[in-house]
């Protein structure tokens with residue numbers, strides 16, 4: 001593999017002694033858009049939290065750009081799941097985006113004009129500049145999601161980690177977020193996204209990690225979208241996703257991609 005952005009080694013995480021991630025071991029390439037996919041409760045959010053040091057590991061370790069989290073924290077931007085945020089705190093949209101300009105090392109820095117310009121530019125990118133002074137609690141769900149992405153953009157990170165950024169957003173916002181991800185990729189950034197929708201995963205990501213408590217597979221999407229692996233990850237739930245057969249057929253990537261070239 002080319003350069004590695006992130007690797008986990010025998011990662012096990014338990015809640016109340018019940019493992020929700022079991023011996024998860026993978027390496028993710030730099031400069032790609034990576035989807036973490038799996039059914040409800042398969043440990044996707046827990047995986048992101050353990051990468052970010054927000055949940056204790058039972059065993060194993062994580063390396064980011066070959067280093068420990070604390071040495072590279074300033075190079076990572078994390079956008080949590082929208083439901084996990086308390087949206088009632090009193091802060092304007094601009095305040096929230098400006099938070100991206102602080103880091104644990106400079107918590108008390110003074111915000112300068114350049115920071116405000118960067119924040120305004122990020123808000124412009126997510127089409128929310130006109131809402132700068134609005135209280136964050138007075139935005140729609142999709143708009144709140146975009147504010148968090150704007151905050152993430154101001155951090156000048158090399159690795160972006162996002163938990164379900166497409167949930168509850170309209171088609172235009174979904175497209176805007178995808179475009180931003182592509183832009184990040186074109187600048188050599190790595191984007192890791194938790195995503196639950198198999199149907200769209202095939203279009204959105206370059207690389208897929210299939211998770212169901214343990215690692216089912218990790219690889220370029222052309223290698224991952226086959227019925228056997230999807231069955232392994234989704235098991236009986238695949239019957240619910242009635243179109244999975246079509247999905248696999250439709251997803252004859254190697255042939256299609258070759259034709260396109």
Ligand SMILES: Nc1ncnc2c1ncn2[C@@H]1O[C@H](COP(=O)(O)OP(=O)(O)OP(=O)(O)O)[C@@H](O)[C@H]1O
Nearest residue numbers: 015016020038039040041042043044045046047196
């Ligand atoms: N703080 C917690 N305490 C106890 N159990 C938890 C906690 N957080 C998550 N779990 C459990 O761990 C398992 C994995 O949860 P996680 O949120 O990581 O899954 P997920 O794949 O992100 O799910 P979804 O697609 O539904 O968001 C689930 O069974 C969940 O109930």
